[in-house]
Amino acid sequence: MPRISSVEELKALREQARRELQVRLGTGTRITVGLGTCGIAAGARETMQAILEELERRGIEATVNTVGCIGMCYNEPLVDIEQAGMPRITYGRITADKVPRLIEEHLIKGQVVAEWVVGRMAQEANNGPKS
């Protein structure tokens, strides 16, 4: 990170961060939660609820979708986050108590929570046609 040597530089940096945050949040954030039998048994419905609560509490515009089992049952509950300008990230074992940190770090700060990642799809692949 560049060294900040004046208040003006700090303000400019803050403005840039604010713009980046607006772009991330305003350009189609989509969160997908796996809700097959495996996900349901692992607490995915509660994870879905926690995500909705956290988004509502923070006033974040986002779409929340549910899907069936994708075959990674041992990592349930699975949460997938897609945002413009970022790779699509799949997080594993996201129980409801982990949701505030996930939203804070991934959506607000734009930082992937590396220790919970179980899959990553490059941005180019992410923008391709969906089956």
Add this chain to the structure above:
Amino acid sequence: MRELSLHLLDLLENACEAGATEIRVHLEENTGQDTLELVVVDNGPGLPQGANEQAFDPFFTSRRTRHVGLGLPLVKQLVEQVGGSISLESEPGRTEVRLRVPRSHWDLPPLGDIPASLLAVLLREGAPRLIYDHVVDGRRFHFDTADLGAQLAGLPPAHASAAVRLREYLRAGIASLYTSRSSTADESK
């Protein structure tokens, strides 16, 4: 699973995965007769011919991606544990799962968060039409996604704030069934 509503969600997910575009749920509780009946009917393609009995086998699934299907076996296990009955009828265009259990049985898990289970299905991409009827001692709450517009103010259900609003609407409607007054969501319309 620790709630009946999680089993319901599992049945609804099965219907969605099978390609149903319309699902009807009827949940009826009768405290006098001490019964709880749950019926889930979908218009999906149905099980392969002769597979109705196999559907309760955990190592049978109509899906091709894996070789187990635990949703129905888990429901059956629960129903048998509390001395209830379960049936499955399936033909092209109509599959019905019907279970009946003693409502106050010691081993019956609580109904749980039904609104969350319904919402989870409505958040699917291309969610089916969901028609939900819940009756408690004659009091009735009726919900149909075809009538959703007013509750969501034009937003799609998958929009986070719309989803929260929808969940609160469902919670209020179902909670009204358990109040001593016989007001229902239908009557308030």
